[in-house]
Amino acid sequence: MSWVTIVWSATASACLTLAAIHFLVWSYRRTAWADLLFGLTSVAVAIYAVLELAMMRAETPEQFATALRWIHVPTWVIVVSLVGFVRLHLRAGRAWLAWSICALRTLALMLNFLVGQNLNYREVTALRHIPFLGESVSTGVGVSNPWMLVGQLSLLLFFVFTVDAAFTVWRRGDRRRALVTGGSIVFFVLTGIAQSVLVLWQIVDWPLTESFFYLGIVLAMGYEVSREALRAARLSDDLHESEARMTLASEAAGFGVWIWTIATNRVWGSEQWRRLLGFATDATVSLEEVLERIHPDDREKVRSEVRRAGETGADFTGEYRVMLPDGAVRWIAAQGRGYADPHGKPARTLGAVIDVTGRKESERQIEQQREQLVHLGRVMNLSELSGSLAHEMNQPLAIILTNAQAAQRLLAQQPPDLAEARDILADIVSEDERAGEVIKRLRGLLKSGETQLLPLSANDLVQDVLRITRSDLLERGIRVHVALDSSVPPVVGDRIQLQQVLLNLTLNAGEAMAANPPSDRHLTLATVHCDGTVRISVSDTGCGLPPDAERVFEPFHTTKKEGLGLGLSICRSIARAHNARLWAEPTVAAGIPSAAATTSCGATFHLDLPAAAEGKP
Amino acid sequence: MSATGGTVFLLDDEPGMLKALNRLLKAEGFTVRAFTSARAFVESYRQEVPSCLVLDVEMPELNGLELQQRLTSTENPLPVIFLTGRGDVPMSVNAMKAGAIDFLTKPVKDVDLLQAVRFALQRSAERHVVNSQVDSLRQRYSSLTPRECEVMALVVAGRLNKQIAAALGIVEHTVKVHRGRIMEKMSVNSLAELVRAAERLGRGNR
Numbered sequence: 156m157s158w159v160t161i162v163w164s165a166t167a168s169a170c171l172t173l174a175a176i177h178f179l180v181w182s183y184r185r186t187a188w189a190d191l192l193f194g195l196t197s198v199a200v201a202i203y204a205v206l207e208l209a210m211m212r213a214e215t216p217e218q219f220a221t222a223l224r225w226i227h228v229p230t231w232v233i234v235v236s237l238v239g240f241v242r243l244h245l246r247a248g249r250a251w252l253a254w255s256i257c258a259l260r261t262l263a264l265m266l267n268f269l270v271g272q273n274l275n276y277r278e279v280t281a282l283r284h285i286p287f288l289g290e291s292v293s294t295g296v297g298v299s300n301p302w303m304l305v306g307q308l309s310l311l312l313f314f315v316f317t318v319d320a321a322f323t324v325w326r327r328g329d330r331r332r333a334l335v336t337g338g339s340i341v342f343f344v345l346t347g348i349a350q351s352v353l354v355l356w357q358i359v360d361w362p363l364t365e366s367f368f369y370l371g372i373v374l375a376m377g378y379e380v381s382r383e384a385l386r387a388a389r390l391s392d393d394l395h396e397s398e399a400r401m402t403l404a405s406e407a408a409g410f411g412v413w414i415w416t417i418a419t420n421r422v423w424g425s426e427q428w429r430r431l432l433g434f435a436t437d438a439t440v441s442l443e444e445v446l447e448r449i450h451p452d453d454r455e456k457v458r459s460e461v462r463r464a465g466e467t468g469a470d471f472t473g474e475y476r477v478m479l480p481d482g483a484v485r486w487i488a489a490q491g492r493g494y495a496d497p498h499g500k501p502a503r504t505l506g507a508v509i510d511v512t513g514r515k516e517s518e519r520q521i522e523q524q525r526e527q528l529v530h531l532g533r534v535m536n537l538s539e540l541s542g543s544l545a546h547e548m549n550q551p552l553a554i555i556l557t558n559a560q561a562a563q564r565l566l567a568q569q570p571p572d573l574a575e576a577r578d579i580l581a582d583i584v585s586e587d588e589r590a591g592e593v594i595k596r597l598r599g600l601l602k603s604g605e606t607q608l609l610p611l612s613a614n615d616l617v618q619d620v621l622r623i624t625r626s627d628l629l630e631r632g633i634r635v636h637v638a639l640d641s642s643v644p645p646v647v648g649d650r651i652q653l654q655q656v657l658l659n660l661t662l663n664a665g666e667a668m669a670a671n672p673p674s675d676r677h678l679t680l681a682t683v684h685c686d687g688t689v690r691i692s693v694s695d696t697g698c699g700l701p702p703d704a705e706r707v708f709e710p711f712h713t714t715k716k717e718g719l720g721l722g723l724s725i726c727r728s729i730a731r732a733h734n735a736r737l738w739a740e741p742t743v744a745a746g747i748p749s750a751a752a753t754t755s756c757g758a759t760f761h762l763d764l765p766a767a768a769e770g771k772p
Numbered sequence: 773m774s775a776t777g778g779t780v781f782l783l784d785d786e787p788g789m790l791k792a793l794n795r796l797l798k799a800e801g802f803t804v805r806a807f808t809s810a811r812a813f814v815e816s817y818r819q820e821v822p823s824c825l826v827l828d829v830e831m832p833e834l835n836g837l838e839l840q841q842r843l844t845s846t847e848n849p850l851p852v853i854f855l856t857g858r859g860d861v862p863m864s865v866n867a868m869k870a871g872a873i874d875f876l877t878k879p880v881k882d883v884d885l886l887q888a889v890r891f892a893l894q895r896s897a898e899r900h901v902v903n904s905q906v907d908s909l910r911q912r913y914s915s916l917t918p919r920e921c922e923v924m925a926l927v928v929a930g931r932l933n934k935q936i937a938a939a940l941g942i943v944e945h946t947v948k949v950h951r952g953r954i955m956e957k958m959s960v961n962s963l964a965e966l967v968r969a970a971e972r973l974g975r976g977n978r
Contacts, residue, residue: 546857549857549878549879550786550788550789550857550878551788552879553789553857553878553879553880554786554788554789554792555879556879556880557789557792557793557795557796557879557880557882558791558792558795560796560881560882561792561795561796561799561882562795563882564796564799564800564882565795565799568799572799575795579792579795582788582791582792586788
């Protein structure tokens with residue numbers, strides 16, 4: 156076997172091997188276009204090498220011409236693939252040049268098959284045998300084809316294109332890549348052009364050995380593409396390490412981590428995550444199975460949050476309950492984010508969860524204690540009011556009794572006055588309902604229940620409280636002024652608790668004026684709307700506030716003989732729970748427009764509640 | 773004293789209560805004038821005989837006890853019955869001291885209320901009789917000359933004619949003539965009657 160056969164066959168098989176590897180890579184990762192183009196180039200170079208060998212071994216001019224004609228097919232593939240490689244892998248090179256090269260090369264391929272025996276020779280007239288690597292090889296002798304210039308022009312353009320691309324990459328700062336890939340392509344293309352010009356225009360006697368130059372390009376490309384693979388491998392190692400670190404950190408912090416891949420609907424979860432949600436270590440889990448673990452009351456909210464995050468790439472946070480297979484309920488705080496694939500399509504949602512059952516439990520206990528304290532305050536208010544409330548109940552009962560006795564007499568008459576008796580019965584019914592109303596209001600205030608936030612009218616609250624305290628205020632000889640702003644928007648709150656605040660303020664006002672002369676006992680209740688805040692004010696003309704008005708809100712601050720001094724501090728806590736502000740100032744400063752602010756200074760309490768958001772009922 | 777009438781003034785700020793009391797009293801044949809405010813009552817009040825006032829103590833604006841004081845300080849006081857929803861002791865003592873007929877607590881039994889109303893009306897009628905007698909006595913007394921008044925005062929004081937004559941510096945016969953005129957003008961037949969009339973006048977003038 157000759158050296159020529161060995162070297163050219165080895166070149167072809169090396170290229171084919173490289174092509175096979177990179178085709179395989181591409182078949183796993185369809186987005187790895189560099190691998191596909193590299194594979195195509197390698198195959199084309201292998202074919203090119205085989206055809207070159209055929210030319211060297213040609214025995215007739217026709218055989219030589221045919222091999223040279225077909226060699227332009229792999230050339231086309233090589234040029235187009237390299238242009239693609241530069242554009243896609245190096246992300247450089249001018250588009251118009253790329254298209255011009257492809258167009259010229261395609262034109263050259265067509266001319267190759269249409270004009271003369273091939274692109275290079277109009278006619279190969281004879282073969283000449285020259286010594287090469289210690290043996291005799293064939294080269295063609297004949298009439299050169301001028302159209303050959305088209306092909307060589309395309310190569311020249313390719314040279315310019317690659318130089319320009321290499322400069323772009325260099326300027327971008329990626330000098331290694333510019334030198335190795337760009338530089339080697341430039342070098343081998345330049346030498347290839349030089350050789351083909353010299354050989355094919357029959358200036359020197361030398362066989363066509365272009366495949367060597369192409370092999371050089373393939374090796375440079377192979378180096379570049381393999382570096383990518385190496386980097387991927389290193390990344391994967393790094394990833395493993397960072398995952399291990401991450402797992403360690405999350406386990407130490409008690410975090411569970413999970414990833415939902417949308418395409419496969421699989422949920423991957425860390426050990427801690429599986430423990431928190433009660434999944435076995437090796438169980439495969441779908442999103443539906445995860446959602447089934449979530450408390451039915453929270454499930455739909457979590458489902459829509461996770462989906463929204465996955466679809467829009469938004470963040471989500473939330474606290475929800477999970478129900479474990481053994482029936483235990485756990486509070487989980489979750490946080491996550493959706494991620495898209497490189498094409499912007501939603502791909503996966505990542506999240507972290509932590510067990511907050513303990514915190515939730517203590518929050519619940521604190522809230523329960525607060526509610527108990529608030530209730531206690533209410534019961535204390537009512538015991539202060541018990542005398543006047545009894546009177547309030549007594550009134551309808553007295554009316555009912557008198558009416559019933561009148562009816563007895565009317566019915567005993569001859570003839571009985573039935574029409575009047577009927578009216579009496581109607582009145583009895585309505586008075587009975589009135590008594591029922593009083594009991595209902597009372598029961599509402601005595602009830603201890605969970606805070607219920609509903610839209611309310613501030614004006615109704617004021618009227619409710621006046622109804623409860625009417626009798627008490629009358630007995631105290633207090634003149635009541637009411638200034639309600641009919642345009643106040645609704646507020647959101649717990650009716651009973653807000654009533655309690657106003658009740659407390661009203662009772663305090665009444666007591667503050669006990670020492671005043673009867674003509675100077677004025678209570679003003681007002682509502683006003685200003686910049687999204689609804690203000691309810693209770694002002695008196697009583698003994699006023701201490702120099703530091705805030706002190707009245709401190710627990711156990713009291714001026715009453717039998718008070719605990721908790722009323723206003725409870726009111727403050729109610730206000731805080733409503734995002735409202737409760738504060739006090741002297742009545743004169745508050746500018747209450749009533750007969751009020753005359754001689755004594757008095758106190759005015761303001762409850763500033765945020766108005767309910769627009770559009771809500 | 774069944775459906776014999778008399779006027780009952782009702783004053784209560786609670787319309788329901790006012791209506792119920794009105795019905796009860798009307799069923800018993802009384803004439804009822806009902807008011808929800810003290811001002812309305814004072815403005816339209818005209819004396820009627822016999823009449824009484826049933827008054828709610830817990831009224832805004834005008835205190836029930838104040839009104840009672842105003843009504844009892846006139847020459848012909850209107851008997852007042854108090855109704856209260858609360859009825860504390862000090863208030864009832866004050867009311868009784870100020871001459872209230874009764875002090876009743878709501879809810880009130882019909883028999884108690886009616887008994888009190890009847891008693892009040894009776895008191896009103898009696899007072900009226902007494903007052904009209906005093907009025908006519910006063911009229912007669914005013915027809916006496918100044919000298920006759922002087923003589924009458926001494927007669928009633930138990931002086932003898934001789935003593936009166938000496939005291940006034942006139943003859944005894946003139947005293948006798950004056951006495952006869954006085955008995956005639958005062959339309960009394962005996963000295964005892966004259967003394968009683970003088971007593972009543974005296975009380976009325978006090």
